[in-house]
Amino acid sequence: VLLYPKTLKVFLSSQNARVKIIWSEIESIVLKLQGLDYCTSYSVRAKTFNSLTTSEEAKISFKTLNNQIGSVYTWGNNENGNLGFEEPGIYYSPIPHSGLPGNSVVSVSASENSNLALTHRGEIYAWGTVFTEHQEMVVAAPFAINTPVVFREIACGLNFFGAISLEGNIFTCGCGFAGQLGQGDQTFCSDLTVITNFSDDKIQRKFLDISCSYNSFLACTEEGDLYHWGMVYTPVSPEQVQVSVPQYLNVGANSVKQVACGSEYFCVVTKQGKLLSWGNNSYGQLGLGQPILFLVPTEVELSGVKQVSCGNGHTVCLNLSGYVYAW
Secondary structure (H helix, E strand, O other): OOOOOEEEEOOOOOOOEEEEEEEEOOOOOOOEOOOOEEEEEOOOOOEEEEEEEEOOOOOEEOOOOOOOOOOEEEEEEEOOOOOOOOOOEEEEEEEEEOOOOOOOOEEEOOOEEEEEEEOOOOEOOOOOOOOEEOOOEEEEEEEOOOOOOEEEEEEOOOOEEEEOOOOOOOEEEEEEOOOOOOOOOOOOEEEEEEEEOOOOOOOOEEEEEEOOOOOOOEEOOOOOOOEEEEEEEEOEEEEEEEEEEEEOOOOOOEEEEEEEEEOEEEEEOOOOEEEEEEOOOOOOOOOOOOOOOEEEEEEEOOOOOEEEEEOOOOOOEEEOOOOOOEE
């Protein structure tokens, strides 16, 4: 167990390469590369990727290969249609995903049993295990979410998901048993519904980034304000509490630009290049040097942080110099 960040050996064709870290619960580390070849110690062959994300059971990527920008490739465990096709089994090499609009995907998000893809037109497609109010279904073929709203960010949780519209509003749907939909109750919501109630009295908010885990959400605005809801930690309770309306979270003079949810812990990157973390720290995943619970956002001893990603019990971040740290 690493309690402090350690540098990973990552080889990029340029030190200034844009790299985004996406978390995995299967003890692997995956990089999101902007049009560059990559090489790691893992068994996946080096390809030219535009972006990549992972879930516990399957890996999903969209890549640039032979100028096919925006194409989606999947591999891993397809027991529940996670890879987007009918035949169950374990697939060890990337397979072209034929069920999505060709060359149009700009973002993907995955959870343990379901997946989302966002197109350049702002449309959302879903597949995998799909829940209704009374049952769950395995839907291998991606289907478009029926909504007139245009979206620019997506986040897939366990049996629920959220998205940020072009106007900066947050929409959620799915299971709300822990208040994670932010709609003020714990009921199931079958349609993407905009969140209208917040704990503070600001008149307008334009959200920039969003992330979710098993039963919680983090989101930040363009102004750098931070909100959380679902099962969250508060400064007065050593146990997670249920918050069904987005609650403003004070991070002092810091201004947040990126958020990441792990399993019962949270991380954010500020516009000043700081990394803050809090929550469950059983495996040292907060990077704070002590395996104890932290109830409030606390600064990690790293500077110039660009991006962070959280897993089940480990964290990976990228700094402005192109170095990757993991703990």
